[in-house]
Amino acid sequence: MEYKIADIEDIFNAEITQVLGNSEYLVKINDKERHLRILAMSTRGIEFLLDQKYHNIRYLENTTANIKMVVDGVQITLNKHHKLNQIVYKNTGETGRDDTQVNLRSQIPGKVVSIDAQEGAKVKKGDVICVLESMKMQVSVKSHKDGVVRKIKIKKGGSVAKNDVIAEIE
Amino acid sequence: MEYKIADIEDIFNAEITQVLGNSEYLVKINDKERHLRILAMSTRGIEFLLDQKYHNIRYLENTTANIKMVVDGVQITLNKHHKLNQIVYKNTGETGRDDTQVNLRSQIPGKVVSIDAQEGAKVKKGDVICVLESMKMQVSVKSHKDGVVRKIKIKKGGSVAKNDVIAEIE
Amino acid sequence: MIKKILIANRGEIALRVIRTCQALGIKTVAVYSDEDYGSMHVKKATEAYHIGEAAPAKSYLNQEKIVEVALASGADAIHPGYGFLSENSDFANLCAKNKIKFIGPSGKSMQLCGDKMKCKDAMAKAKVPTVPGSPDLVKDSDEALDIANKIGYPVLLKSVFGGGGRGIRLVKNDKDLKEAFEIATGESMAAFGKSALLVEKFLPKIRHIEFQLARDKHGNAVHIFERECSIQRRHQKLIEMSPSPVVDQKTRDKIGQLAVNTAIAVDYTNLGTAEFLRLDDGSFYFIEINARLQVEHPVTELVSGLDLVKLQIDIANGEEIPFKQKDLAVNGCAIECRINAEDTFLDFAPSTGPVSDVTIPAGPGIRVDTYLYPGCTVSSFYDSLMAKLITWGQNFEESRTRMLNALSDFYVQGVETSIPLYKTILQTKEFREGNLSTDFLERFNVLDKLKSDIKKDTIEKQDVALAAAALYSTYYSSRIKTTPEISMHWKSKLDRA
């Protein structure tokens, strides 16, 4: 799984690759395999040795978008869905859709943060039509084709459900 | 309610006489009324002010017979059923029963710790016939009348249910 | 002899006083507001009485109620702590009237300490240097010019109606002063109907250095060394230490004697603190006497071995100070960090609420005075000081290193704290070299350093965070369980909402 850490630009990768038993695991972090041994787990968090080094993690908050934790006294927020933009685009504008399709639909539910195209305007495939806030993240909804925006079907500050039509583009 | 404290001879009395609200109570301890204000309660125990003085009680164990607690660092065991012997006797040997009744029945369930009368022996009303362990306490079952023990219907180490016949006394 | 003390305070200082009373076998009476039912001082005192609502005016400042509780509980003395009623001469007088010993100076002496002009006057007589300036209000711009030229520019033109930085003008020459005087007078006349201006020398880069005083009713007086309290934010002390890196024994003897003279000048009894400003040229100027136990008294305790609260009680009992100046020597070095519930990046705004988890550092040379416990609450009604972390070492460096380690071990969940700021400060070259001043935070851009330290920490811990996240994802999706006793519940604000 990929993560983004608040305040750091890079995208990181981390997953458990092997369960060794006896509370031991192999974890791949940014393509490097590390040894992890769990010492204790509780409602508050987790304690483990990572390559023989002890760490104490307190989980503060866990949403679908973020994990907020205190790592050895340092507060860190991990963003679990940094690729949401891409995923949403993939499912709307980027691929697979028929160019003859008029309706641009939202693949996610969310709140409309901004509308970035005006009715009557010419847009290219991939241009941002609007930005939604979803799962505490801002996600751009991009045009699925080159064309003209016939109608914007949403309002700033309003809510959209999954599959709602965002705009008609011809 | 009456209590006995392990290691102390006297019998003590304690009950809440009034709920004042705002976590405040009047408690009567050995006929003296005291003011009690609860500060905190948790799974571990209770903290209160008794007549303006703070106390911290940790509950270690609670059975039908005992409460074991740590009061300001001092471990104290309160016996909740110090009068069980009397109560049981009241319901078996002491009163109300017809002298013509042959069967001595147990008023409580328990395990037979000892048998203190032999078949054929003469017994007086109030003599101990057997001792049961019940609710972590030892309780004597006493004869309900003067007579001769015809039959002992229990075995040492065995269990008796409430109303089981302990012995036939004629 | 005092047998039972009512502590007219809350929080860590109430606990501090209780601790000494326990050691001396003196009974204690706590008082508490609606907000403080579950507070530690209620739990640790011999008795505890409810005195009113959360707002200080309705409880901890309610003089009559507090005296009433003292009388009802049979307390023969009141310890005011710091803040609240500690420097209120009316309260000291009220205690005296009710034949309750007030553990502090007399009301009269306290009043004199609180009146800046009268105090300055007393110091002039005692030949204690104060910040150069007009001895009293200046009547016109000519007098102001005269004084400014005598003490030298730049000077501050201060309105006595100001306060907290308002009504103060920095002036660099005669022309500016004349102009500023006109404007200030005009403003003051418009707002208050009268003008009241002072001229004072502007001191650009200053250290705050104070001396701990003790004086008994028999006239014996000593100072118990200095404390350097230059690390401040918005005129609030953050870090204090004893000894000061710029005070050698000769200076300590000299300024210490001056400090003792200030106590004599206002007939001060019990413990107090003489505060001075120190310039880079080594000159000291007296500012004021704090007529109470200071927040930062533990650093003095650690380098002197004394129990200052015990000393307060002894003096209140009419006893003589049981040592002489020559018996005292600075042992090692102590540093205190005030652990405040505040958000450094929100201009130190208070951060309040329930504290679900606390880890308090411990070990050799570490002392923590605090009211914190897991499950307690940091109230918005009272000041933001949650804990004082004090370390002792054989020398400054040992004390500093212990402090850094202890800060890392200190964890408070639920509120923002000043802990990260202190870690950054203690690691600066300037702090290590003792290059301190009251504008330390601005002068060395400490908040920028803090930001960069936080980023560095995040980068250092990123792999661990990722491992923890990976573990979480795996657990959450497939619920691997290796041993039955391992169980995990994930807290989530969403779940709880």
Added chain:
Amino acid sequence: MIKKILIANRGEIALRVIRTCQALGIKTVAVYSDEDYGSMHVKKATEAYHIGEAAPAKSYLNQEKIVEVALASGADAIHPGYGFLSENSDFANLCAKNKIKFIGPSGKSMQLCGDKMKCKDAMAKAKVPTVPGSPDLVKDSDEALDIANKIGYPVLLKSVFGGGGRGIRLVKNDKDLKEAFEIATGESMAAFGKSALLVEKFLPKIRHIEFQLARDKHGNAVHIFERECSIQRRHQKLIEMSPSPVVDQKTRDKIGQLAVNTAIAVDYTNLGTAEFLRLDDGSFYFIEINARLQVEHPVTELVSGLDLVKLQIDIANGEEIPFKQKDLAVNGCAIECRINAEDTFLDFAPSTGPVSDVTIPAGPGIRVDTYLYPGCTVSSFYDSLMAKLITWGQNFEESRTRMLNALSDFYVQGVETSIPLYKTILQTKEFREGNLSTDFLERFNVLDKLKSDIKKDTIEKQDVALAAAALYSTYYSSRIKTTPEISMHWKSKLDRA
């Protein structure tokens, strides 16, 4: 210069060493057995390696495995703590062979300290008085009689094959000695095929007083005062203090110099302890050198201001001791209570198991060295020392009062502790007066006093217990709820079973 230290130990002493390493910026390597996954020393060290099964022989005594981890982790030194391998000269030699610094004396010196007869011989040459007796094995009863008459009755006839009180006979006159010699020889021949008997003066009422030693590789040697460790049970120290109530400065100088001479006599380097017996007539007899850091070293740290682990590391680095004897002076008084997991009334039998709740005292003058935390386990595989509670005061009485308060604040749920015993001991008139001896517990019937104290405590708290019970009954039967946030879950062994 040592940069990374493997700590070949566990529990509080491993944590103690880690703490100093952190302060010095030295990395630490912890080792742990199957029993110690969740132990604090694993959590606090820079790195932690699993070394084997719970039984010490399979982990903490596994010399090869520990050296292997040291090499693998790049540790350049090993700190042995106390117990386990700390006085094992083979291990010291194995470290040397692998070019790992052993933080302690040389294997050769250690071996000499461990060999009682050779050590006694070395002390005789250095003119250090040892307990009067035969300089070597006595060959026949005539020699035994000769020696007994020289040193005076009563004497002890000891078999070197004995140990822990076995094979020791108290003899009061010539006739008894002759008889005892025959019997002892016969027994020994029957059991071991040879006889090996010693004669030693019987010392009826003794104090255990020891001196902290430090000697560097350059030959500089100092003592860091005495510790009185007379309060014992079954030859195990329970309470230690510094200074001793019977050691004045003159005695300290004199016996301290003797102690330094013992270190020189066996070419001892690093920190060690010279143990003495002291009789009521003021005479001191050397018994042995403990070639390691002692459990009770914190009392010396508190009265000297020194970090003894730092001193060990400095000496191991080949540095000179950074002070002279004349620089050292006793500051105040420190007392240590060893908080053991044991049942005083079951002949001090170990009490082990999970510790669900712990409250550790804190405050000025209080130091706690411990591995305890809520949720930890007291293992049956290792010794019963859970914590060391050490208090400092300006004098004995302040230290004692602080200790009593701290003991009351110390709470360990799940195991029996020696805390109540210490409260009783510290309150006896005899302890307060410093009337100490190794048979203190028996001499003053302390266990009877403890029983009566416990009863007194119960009576004192009975009303509170009854109020708590009444509250419980009411809650349980009618479930009164005054405020919604108050909730109560009643623990019951029955429910959990």
